[in-house]
Amino acid sequence: MGNYETIVITGVGAVTPVGMTAESTWQALLQGVSGARRIKAFDPSEHTCQIGCEVDEIEHLTLHPAPGGRATRLLLPAVEDALHEARLNMEELVKAERRSGICIGTTMGEISPYEEVMNGRQPGSPGGPGVIVEHMRDYFGFNGRCWTITNACAAGNLAIARAMDELMAGRADVMVAAGVDAMSWVAFTGFASLRAMTPDLCRPFDAERKGLMLGEGSGAIVLERESDARQRGAKPLARLMGYGLSSDAHHITQPDPGAWGSIRAMKRAIEMAGISKESIGYVSAHGTGTPANDRMESVALRSVFNDSIVTSSIKGHIGHTLGAASAIEAVVCVKALASGWLPPTINMRRQDPDCPVRVIANEPLAMHTNCIMSNAYAFGGVNSSIIIGRAEVEGQDEWQNQPGKEEAS
Known part of the structure; x- marks a missing residue:
């Protein structure tokens, strides 16, 4: 930071x-x-x-x-x-x-x-x-x-x-x-x-x-x-490491299919956090379930992380809670970091080939990671990403070279 x-x-x-x-x-x-x-x-x-x-x-x-x-x-x-x-x-x-x-x-x-x-x-x-x-x-x-x-x-x-x-x-x-x-x-x-x-x-x-x-x-x-x-003797649960924001103004309701605004927001969050993209083991996706949003976010994730990242969306569980969505997802990220479990995307039967990302489907994934990114998007081309890290990490100056470790699938 x-x-x-x-x-x-x-x-x-x-x-x-x-x-x-x-x-x-x-x-x-x-x-x-x-x-x-x-x-x-x-x-x-x-x-x-x-x-x-x-x-x-x-x-x-x-x-x-x-x-x-x-x-x-x-x-x-x-x-x-x-x-x-x-x-x-x-x-x-x-x-x-x-x-x-x-x-x-x-x-x-x-x-x-x-x-x-x-x-x-x-x-x-x-x-x-x-x-x-x-x-x-x-x-x-x-x-x-x-x-x-x-x-x-x-x-x-x-x-x-x-x-x-x-x-x-x-x-x-x-x-x-x-x-x-x-x-x-x-x-x-x-x-x-x-x-x-x-x-x-x-x-x-x-x-x-x-x-x-x-x-x-x-x-x-x-x-x-x-x-x-x-x-004051408080125990940190996690660290808020950085954020990235952008506004591409592509369309009043539709996301930019090229995902350039989302890509910029993710890269800015990584830069502010002072880590490498390899330090991020999981992305909490905006994942609304609309065809255009999920395709756009998949393009963005592949552009930034290639095939190295796992992701999921909790909107199948709780719906799209609008302004509350990414605040709730930040809470979920804190829980995921502490527990070593990542939440699934439920209701999945067959992944869309136009969304070629590693989606955690229907069952939680046991995986310890030091850093999590959470994405949220809005009408008008507003793009946002935050990065939350574990509260305590051994060898913290080595975060840049420590990707998440997958333990089960």
Whole structure:
């Protein structure tokens, strides 16, 4: 990471359609659990696709009354869990004059109040993208910089990058980076109008894939400078090593088939991390299950890594959670580094020959690696990649020459 101090992850949290915590989500991913079912949030009868991945009983996820609409209530317990794992007490942070902030990525923001108005009802709470971060600031008492990132389906990764910048620039001492989106009629109808959704299961990289499936959820990670974390006795779970961003503006909805923007983002992340591409043993793919996205990402992966990388997508398990997707995937990357297991791409029957990458299909893969890359893309040609590394590695100056070691297949 050049001359910058190491940024570490000291806590993680997640709420997903297959798990109410980061750990239960992780176990469900390894077991191949799918959250797909008929939509309950609204009547989907007018659509060809009537299934998605929703979270049950979010009202019981926190001990205290949660403010705001559904998106806020999805995010709050994930942030609570991440802060708890990091052993951070916000009151103590304030007393110690340590600056704490939060950066939230989202696509739809707090959309439920607007949908209530559309249906002729009085909204129960304020709506909009920025209201979620306001609720988080007031609930937890963050006293530093609070950001909302709305770069659609790459927003989680961009929130992580923004939080990393705040720490490296010395503008914050603790940052929570998060992503959240709730299931909404507006998003569902929008993707349906693009004919981007599958009528059955989401099958990333499969020859018979028919599109994406919408999901909802949240993910959160706590970031600190390593010296600060160790000074207060916190144990780093992983290291946030670098990120890469690009905007190719190829098309408002379709990815660039040449994948040049994605390739640039991956290469920039590797450069910022100060490692070689051989140090990366696994890529958490954006892998939406749409024909164009999966082909584009396969082109990018082969261009950067040739045949040396394994990859998978968890969107068959939890659907495409929009702004939450890459935040949840960052949590999954931390779990993968710690456990030595990589999650599978479920629902695969026959891999698309136009996606010639090494996809982990249907069963988890036992594999220890020092570094993982996670990709996320968004409409308008927004491309993002982050790199997360193990917290402790023997002979760390040899990372450039240590590829991941595959133990089982």
